[in-house]
Amino acid sequence: MELLCPAGNLAALKTAFNAGADAVYLGLKDDTNARSFAGLNFSPKKLQQAVSIAKTQGKKIFLTINTFPKPTEESRWYQAIDMAADFGADALIMADLSLLDYAHSRHPQLPLHLSVQASATNVGALSLYKEEFNIERAVLPRVLSMKQVRDLAKVSPVDLEVFAFGSLCIMAEGRCHLSSYVTGQSPNTGGSCSPAQHVRWAEKDGQQLTKLNNVLIDKSGKDEQMGYPVVCKGKYVAEDNGDTEYMLESPTSLNTLSLLPELGKAGIVSLKIEGRQRSPAYVEQVTRVWRNAIDTYLNNPAGYETQCEWNAALDKVSEGQTTTLGAYERTWQ
Structure with missing residues (x-):
């Protein structure tokens, strides 16, 4: 199984x-990818450097071009596809039908991966x-149970990739419009569901306040994880x-270490770590744990057991320092 990790910059890569x-x-420094945050992602020059580093080490680079172009603005996305082909990226991760068609017809030699956004x-x-x-x-959405993943893997005409660790998304990716009601910017076209320029933190009466475009999103004690x-x-x-409570989803992280044998038996080819917006320190910690876990499983599939120290290390870098199996454990689906 491939260990696929996020890279928001060259240091993280x-x-x-x-x-x-x-x-x-990774993604480019524009709205062609779904993590379009200020200070994040790669310029064309940095992308070329990243591809060179990967080839030198026998590693792979997948470029995310997974947002949906607005009318008359398609040229940026086409240029990103052409650039990836010219630089020798190992695959493109895309969702938009017109972009898939463009890439397939113009660069048939360039492998295409279907984004979770599809x-x-x-x-x-x-x-x-x-x-x-x-x-x-194809990257599977984070809304499928383990049984659904297994059943689909048995008949899938393409290799399957799943999210193994990181932030959860409760929506059918690519179809979420919640944040656009608050910020006026769609994550499907603008590149982020909560643009950083709209985020504000403040303290009032001994509590932490979190606002998105001046809309109060959360309130907690000073020592609580948010x-x-x-x-x-x-x-x-x-x-x-x-009552005031988390109605849709609480701030927790997905952690599927315990499901590694099931994912392996199902034939999942790639385990994806979420977090291009996170620091190199996060990337290092999570990558080392998952490298160890995957190697342990591959060396002795029948004897694999999740180690307590693995989970302890991942808890420290998890959202809210809490983890869950998310939709994987929903037996009612």
Whole structure:
């Protein structure tokens, strides 16, 4: 199984490779990718340097071009695809049909991976993308149970990649409009669900206040752990009882270390670590743990056991310092 790690900059990329990542995924410094934060991502020159570093070390670079162009603005996305082909990226991660068509027709030699933003969750959808655009891999949305992942893996016409660790998303990726109601910017086109320029933290009456575009998202004690303010992980007042609580999703991180044997038996080819917006220190810690876990499993699949120190290390860098299996453990699906 491939260990695929995030790289928000060259420092994170080098750290990921040194810590044992087989491949990294990254984006350009514009809205062609879904982590378009200030100070993050790669200029064309840095991308070329990243590809060179990866090839020298026998690693891989996957470029995310996974947002959806607005009318008349498609040229930026086309230029990103051409650039990736010219620089020798190992694959593109994309969701938009027109971009997949452009890449497949203009650069048939360039491997295409279907982004989680495409929300492809059944064999019919995967077969269509395979037939029309010859995708080699699909990233599964974080809304499937383990049984659903297993069932799909048995019949999938392409390799499958899953999120193994990091921030959760409760929506069918690529179809979330929650944050656009608060910020006026869609994550599907603008590149981030909570743009940094709209985020504000403040203290009042001994509590921490988190606001998104001046809308109060969360309130907590000074010593409590808080996640990055996104609408789906905010606290809201329930009309029936008046309680303030996390109605949609609490700020927790996905951690599937315990599911590693099941994912391996299902034939999942790549385990993805979320966090291009996180620091190189985060990347190093998470990559080292997962490298150790994957190697332990591959060396002795039948005897694999999750180590307490692995979970302890991951808890320290988890959102809210709390982890969950998320949708993987939903037996009712």
